[in-house]
Amino acid sequence: MVIAYSARDRSLSDQYYGRDSKHKVIRQDICQYLKENEETYKFFVEDDVLFEHHLENMKQDGTFGGNMELVAFAKLSKVDIKVYQPGFIYVIKGTEDEDEEEEGECPRQILHIAYHDWEHYSSVRNLDGPFTGPPEIKITTAEQKTEEEEEDDEFDSKEKVVLNACPDISIRRIRRLLKKYKGNPDKVIDALYEENNTENDIESTIENNLENAIESTLENTVENSVEMRSDEEIIEQFNDNNEQIKVKEELETKVDEVITLKPKKLTASERKREAKKKQKEAKLLKEQAKAARRSKREKEESTQQNTSLSQNMKEMYI
Template sequence: MVIAYSARDRSLSDQYYGRDSKHKVIRQDICQYLKENEETYKFFVEDDVSFEHHLENMKQDGTFGGNMELVAFAKLSKVDIKVYQPGFIYVIKGAEDEDEEEEDERPRQILHIAYHDWEHYSSVRNLDGPFTGPPEIKITIAEQKIEEEEEDYEFDSKEKVVLNACPDASIRQIRRLLKKYKGNPDKVIDALYEENNPENDKENTENDIESTVKNNLENAIESTVESNIENSIEMRDDEDIIEQFNDNKEQIKVEEKLETKVDEVIKLKPKKLTASERKREAKKKQKEAKLLKEQAKAARRSKREKEESTQQNTSLSQNMKEMYI
């Protein structure tokens, strides 16, 4: 088979109408159908996006759609959509089993769509044509064997949830992970996402650790500076002031050692977190960062006030010496 028209709506247009020029009509029809059946499809939209916002985005050209839009088109057009993936084929039916019994014996139209690279849909045609007009797909022996194997197994509700969220995953992989996570589809979706995005998870975790360590270091330095300023208030002569300068030099050395330890901690291999744990940690880090920022601001204000007080005490001590002389 040959693949053409690398876009979901263009692929559906090529399969349904025999040309890709009616892709805008298909996009608008899908959006209208989803709007009319919001109660059925709103649960398949991500939690951080409203169903209305999702539909507004889908109306714009260039917006990627997913499995939900394919299901919607199959239902509104009363067609079956056969989706091809490497070593795996599944069929989206345009009518339920009870509806099929009421229809006449005429076979429904089947659209052939390839799903690849985690986000792209393409129209499928035979290598020997036709290349225009209605596709006339000829099923090979290998494809027929895969199809028969898949038709022997019906997806349960949990498998359908995972498949809708991760359509690129194979049914064998989904079943294995569902067994591993005791039938929890949310954990399976997180696991599939992490398997396909390991570098992003590692980078996010490393950034969280680095941010936490740096914030703790800043807090430790501010606390040390504040403590040194409090001690300096009790100084009354030139010898105490010189000693304070020496203490500051020692403090700089301590800070350099702390920074070295920070670099060592950052290099440690981070523990991989799930998507939900990353969200909780991110919110927690934001709150901690805000609190530390307020503490640092208060420490700097206190530092300025105490430095002014120290300068006044030093000036007073100098004046008293001059009067004594």
């Protein structure tokens, strides 16, 4: 590897944007993020320096920053930052492990920064390039094995226990969960079962709520259609029969679609969006049914008033 662009902000700019010219933007973004999260980061400033004073200095070009600013940029941009020191490498995570599981298997961007001479940060690039644009760092270590290689590895006893209980889960995820739960296969199995049951409960609740809303709308429509009506209302009702039949058929079709819908495995964010969408649809159906009943009552009241007025006119004439 080769080192390019000294200074922290220029190094981050080179790694994140593929050029060092955005270093001022990165510096200001870091300062703004630290200001918004003062309660989290103020304890990492030296005791004799006010946090506000530290931020004011950091906004100025030429002021050296440290590990706190790297952490802030990682959290702000949701990237991992791999810091290389002589004989030591560490990674600053941009998100927590729980957030990573919700996001799925998509890898986060990794920025490669060298820390040398105990005060300088530099961008890391390959010896054979590219020297401009995205760095495209190539690293071949045991950590970077592909998923196919991991699946070809021989499973240990704990992994086999989890695989037997949850055969649909990838070995890559099982190993990550075993690491999270300190090698306890029972806790991993419980976590996977709980996650699966939660998904099924959410889908079942959404489906039942939608079916109940549609059935309630159908019942209200039928009840309103068989209420006592005057002769004039019955004549008017004949003209509306076709429209009511059409609405009923559409609602029944929606019920059939909900019943025959096969649940598919969704991500956490997709399940939330789907739940909100279905809740809005159910709410819309309820509002439509309510509007139909209100319109019906208004029509009945208007008809009764006209009938009463006609009767009064007859009595006056007599």
